[in-house]
Amino acid sequence: MQHPDDTRVPEPQPGLVGLDWGTSSLRAYLLDGTGRVVDRRARPWGIQHLPAGGYAEAFQTVVGDWRDRWPETPVIAAGMVGSRTGWREVPYVECPADVGAIAAGILPFESECGLIHLVPGLLQSGSAPDVMRGEESQIIGALEREPALAADALVVLPGTHCKWARIHDSRVTGFTTYLTGEQFAMLRDHSIIGRPARDAVGGTDASRAAAFSRGVAAARASGAAGIAGKLFTTRSLFLCGELAAADTLDYLSGLLVGEELRSVLATLGGACPPCVLVGDPTLCSRYRDACAVFGIEGVRSLDETGPLGLWRIASAAGLLPGFCSPIVEPACRG
Amino acid sequence: MQHPDDTRVPEPQPGLVGLDWGTSSLRAYLLDGTGRVVDRRARPWGIQHLPAGGYAEAFQTVVGDWRDRWPETPVIAAGMVGSRTGWREVPYVECPADVGAIAAGILPFESECGLIHLVPGLLQSGSAPDVMRGEESQIIGALEREPALAADALVVLPGTHCKWARIHDSRVTGFTTYLTGEQFAMLRDHSIIGRPARDAVGGTDASRAAAFSRGVAAARASGAAGIAGKLFTTRSLFLCGELAAADTLDYLSGLLVGEELRSVLATLGGACPPCVLVGDPTLCSRYRDACAVFGIEGVRSLDETGPLGLWRIASAAGLLPGFCSPIVEPACRG
Numbered sequence: 001m002q003h004p005d006d007t008r009v010p011e012p013q014p015g016l017v018g019l020d021w022g023t024s025s026l027r028a029y030l031l032d033g034t035g036r037v038v039d040r041r042a043r044p045w046g047i048q049h050l051p052a053g054g055y056a057e058a059f060q061t062v063v064g065d066w067r068d069r070w071p072e073t074p075v076i077a078a079g080m081v082g083s084r085t086g087w088r089e090v091p092y093v094e095c096p097a098d099v100g101a102i103a104a105g106i107l108p109f110e111s112e113c114g115l116i117h118l119v120p121g122l123l124q125s126g127s128a129p130d131v132m133r134g135e136e137s138q139i140i141g142a143l144e145r146e147p148a149l150a151a152d153a154l155v156v157l158p159g160t161h162c163k164w165a166r167i168h169d170s171r172v173t174g175f176t177t178y179l180t181g182e183q184f185a186m187l188r189d190h191s192i193i194g195r196p197a198r199d200a201v202g203g204t205d206a207s208r209a210a211a212f213s214r215g216v217a218a219a220r221a222s223g224a225a226g227i228a229g230k231l232f233t234t235r236s237l238f239l240c241g242e243l244a245a246a247d248t249l250d251y252l253s254g255l256l257v258g259e260e261l262r263s264v265l266a267t268l269g270g271a272c273p274p275c276v277l278v279g280d281p282t283l284c285s286r287y288r289d290a291c292a293v294f295g296i297e298g299v300r301s302l303d304e305t306g307p308l309g310l311w312r313i314a315s316a317a318g319l320l321p322g323f324c325s326p327i328v329e330p331a332c333r334g
Numbered sequence: 335m336q337h338p339d340d341t342r343v344p345e346p347q348p349g350l351v352g353l354d355w356g357t358s359s360l361r362a363y364l365l366d367g368t369g370r371v372v373d374r375r376a377r378p379w380g381i382q383h384l385p386a387g388g389y390a391e392a393f394q395t396v397v398g399d400w401r402d403r404w405p406e407t408p409v410i411a412a413g414m415v416g417s418r419t420g421w422r423e424v425p426y427v428e429c430p431a432d433v434g435a436i437a438a439g440i441l442p443f444e445s446e447c448g449l450i451h452l453v454p455g456l457l458q459s460g461s462a463p464d465v466m467r468g469e470e471s472q473i474i475g476a477l478e479r480e481p482a483l484a485a486d487a488l489v490v491l492p493g494t495h496c497k498w499a500r501i502h503d504s505r506v507t508g509f510t511t512y513l514t515g516e517q518f519a520m521l522r523d524h525s526i527i528g529r530p531a532r533d534a535v536g537g538t539d540a541s542r543a544a545a546f547s548r549g550v551a552a553a554r555a556s557g558a559a560g561i562a563g564k565l566f567t568t569r570s571l572f573l574c575g576e577l578a579a580a581d582t583l584d585y586l587s588g589l590l591v592g593e594e595l596r597s598v599l600a601t602l603g604g605a606c607p608p609c610v611l612v613g614d615p616t617l618c619s620r621y622r623d624a625c626a627v628f629g630i631e632g633v634r635s636l637d638e639t640g641p642l643g644l645w646r647i648a649s650a651a652g653l654l655p656g657f658c659s660p661i662v663e664p665a666c667r668g
Contacts, residue, residue, distance in 0.1 A: 084573075123574075125574070128552070128563075128564060128567050128570075129567065129570045129571060129573075129574045129576070130566060130567070130570050131569075131570050131573055131574075161526075161566065164563075176563040176566075177563070177566035177570075178562055178563055178565075178566070179525065179527070179562075179565050179566055180562075182525055182526070183517075183565075186520040186521070186524050186525065187520070189524075190520050190523075190524060191513065191516055191520065192495075192516070193513070218462070223558075223600070224557075224558035224600040225597045225598075225600040225601045226560035226562070226593070226596075226597050226600070228512055228513075228514075228560070228593050228594055228596075228597040229462075229498075229510040229511070229512055229594075229597050229598070229601065230462060231512075231513050232464060232495065232510075232511035232512070232513055233462050233463065233464070235465075236462075236463040236464050236465050236511075237463060239418075239463075239465055240457075240459070240463045240465075242463065259560070259562050260562055260563075262560075262562075263559045263560050263562040263563050264559075264563070266557070266558040266559040266560070267559045267563065
């Protein structure tokens, strides 16, 4: 008689455990040999919000069972976990950088929970230096999913700190950080211009969308002056009865996102290469609406490219010897 | 025998009690017949921070004895005390407006503490409306002290909400509010870019001044793009070891003040009329340094023009019939 366990289909060995470990959250992905996510977990345990036991406890709680079950499966981690204030610092890789350069910068870190491959962030040096940690993996994932972008593109990652990365010839040639999301939250929560919305009732999807577009249009119309002298109109339009209190924050959001676009286009001298948005679909949709106000149409969005990027970087680093790498060995592709 | 009291020199009747009653403080001035301040008081009792007894208690505590002693002396008040959330709302006067228009907009308010003449704020209508309350009195005071400005000038009032007022032919023809001071405080206290300075030690007057100038220069060099994509350099320059933690806030301040100047100059198309700074000398000095980075030299500062402005508005309103008015009756001067 067959033992019941014998009826189970042998479970395939996963290809990779990938961690996106940022300031405010820890996301873990179990990936198969082709880079597909087969399981996922998340906790609000960013490096600024660790549980009592610190990094080790967070790691053990979130992926300890995966590690116990598949001890041979490599673990890779990107984000602020590799920063100066993280678990272990991994030096930045300088732009221009392709996936090979990022993979070459991986730091194998023998933690108390076993070996973790820490992905380096990117550094743009020069008179206006800039840094990223974590977004490089999302960018690599976006290029993996949309190979046509590799020739020449702008990859935009909206968020608290929005990154605009210039891609040329499969390399990240440079990037700029915009504090748009953080500025919006600060103005909403701490400024006099955020006050009317705090007690506001009403407002519809349509009125809010119109207020957002109005803010974007005002930013565009500000020309070379920019919105520095327009931010206060969030309050004065309300005081003059020309903007409902419930719509003021959408107008403010439009001003700030519009200023970001205005600034990027001014830097580019007006010519915008193919542009793709990466991240939360709702936020990407706002940026797409703003692009349309600036006459930039057909911008697409990609969601959750980070896990695929981690897989691609691991592959380039030779961490997945038993599995094919779609870009390195295109013949393997489905 | 003479009564001892008879030996006292008869105390002259003061001309005016002037109140500058804003959001965060109440300042009171006793002015003589020529607009000179002969006594002053201040309490942190702005309209958002009133004592338990409200407006009446604040008023009584600060100027009750003046009022009891000289019941005939008129009382005038400017600032947020006349706003929708103030003691009594006084409608804005629309730009362009001269001292006569402001005086004509005064609301005589019969409060529980007696008659108070509430000075109206200014409104700039149009697609980018703007408002001020209190600054109009400082502007009128500046024009009274420097009559040469009345022909054509920019009067700049740095602060939490910096106002740039355009003066032409003795009228305020328009103005723009910049949130520079408020943005600085928010970024310092609530943003990741303010964090390094929180634990910083060291920094000298010279290093801080250099960091400020560097920020202003970066804003100027940003050209039409503006500083949206430069704010994060406050952090990345620190991370790259190119800016000391103790100097980061001065660099940030330079970026923000520089952006304000860049934006104003872009709006003006590069040509800047004679410019005067009005307000706190330390803050005005920073703006003067920033102007110098933009090649605008010879900008002067005026301190505490508000009381003289209140006196001038009261005079134009006919509240000082027993006293001469220097502008209306120049022969009385000096």
